[in-house]
Amino acid sequence: MRIGEFQIQPRVILAPMAGVTDKPFRLLCKRLGAGLAVSEMTSANPCLWHTRKSLSRMDHVGEPDPISVQIAGTDPVAMAEAARFNVDHGAQIIDINMGCPAKKVCNAWAGSALMRDEALVGRIVSAVVAAVDVPVTLKIRTGWDSAHRNAPSIARIAQDSGIVALAVHGRTRDQLYKGEAEYDTIAAIKAALDIPVIANGDIDSPDKARAVLEHTGCDAVMVGRAAQGRPWILGEIAHHLATGEYLDPPSLEEVGRILLEHLQALHAFYGEQAGVRIARKHLGWYAKDRPENAAFRAVVNRAETADAQLALTRDYFDALVAGELDIAA
Structure with a gap:
């Protein structure tokens, strides 16, 4: 699959997730098998561009x-300026957020709320595409709610306005992340477009990735929540799509090293200080499938301090490997 001049290989993409897909996580996921890793969203509000949080999100060195x-916002002019600003700071692909279901984003008439105004979608996309010389992609949902599943119409507007690839999460906004993703709408979009389409939603295993690609005819899959605490899932999916075979799951030693x-x-x-605090949610995700999860989180x-966090984590995995874990002791 190509996005502009870039060949995306393997065709497994890490979804943008606020508070998750920061630079350390993107680098890790790319090393473990992602063909592309999309940054967490950056606001189109220029007043926020020089905050500590935004500056960290715009760090792409190495x-x-x-x-x-x-990028996320609601005003075409502001979105165009945000696209230019991020390209000047290293972005080689600009992705427009019209898929985020978060209330605070939608209440500002951004994210998936934009799907309620197809004319505005066209103006935003056209403005961003015209503003930059890099490829522009778009992420959407299947619609605002079950009565307004208008993703096929939005997809056509996007293609006609110059979007070069489209990611579709198989849920409406009002579903948030509940229930099962549906792929028929994604399949209909893929059949109607000439640009690459990326399927997103509930892709949590190699078998599921292959099944979704076969059902939708899409060009790639996008993995989100399944990569939290399991970044190696991206490589497992990529290997299976390329060979039809399955990688062995990582050993406890490998998980500990990662x-x-x-x-x-x-x-x-x-x-x-911030690193220790931010790491806590990742520690919970890595341990979430283990029976010792609650006790481990209570301790770690x-x-x-960074040294204490590393030492406790190293001791935990050493005990797991040795079969000697008594975390409550």
Whole structure:
């Protein structure tokens, strides 16, 4: 699959997730098998561009090509300026957010709320495409609610306005992340468009990825929540799509190494205090499928320093590997 000049290989993409797909996580997921990793969304409000949070989101130094940055907003002129600003700061692909279901985003008439105004969608997309010389992509949902599943119409507007690839989450906005994603709408969109279409929603295993691609005819899959605490799932999916075979799951030793690498990257990127705090949610995700999860989080979340957080995590995995874990002791 191509996005402008970039060949996306493998055809497994890390979804943009606010508070998750920061630079340390993108780098990790790319190393473990993602063909593309989209940044967490950056606001089109220029008053926010120089905050500490926004500056960290715009840090792409050392990040492998292609660098895809998602922008969010509601005004075509502001969105065009945000696209230019991010390209000047390293973005090689601009992704427009019309899929976020969060209330605070939709209440500002951004994210998936934009799907309620097809004329505005056209103006935003046209303005952003005209503003930059890099490829522009778009992420949408199937509609605002079950009575307004207008994604096929939005998709046609997007293609006609110059969008070069489209990602579709198989839920309406009012579903949030509840229930099962439906793929018939995504299949209809793919059949109607000439540009690449990326299927998103509930893709959490190699088998599910293959089934979704076969059902929808899409060009790639996008993985979101399934990568939280399991970044290696991207490589497992990529390997299966390429070979039809399955990789063995990572050993406890491998999971421990990946997690410790991730924690160290967070500490280095954000600084010790913020890095330790941000790492806590990732620690919970890595441990969520283990019976010791609650007890582990209770212990490791007490860590106030990077050294203590690393030591507790290393001790936890050493005990798991040795079969000697008694986290409550």
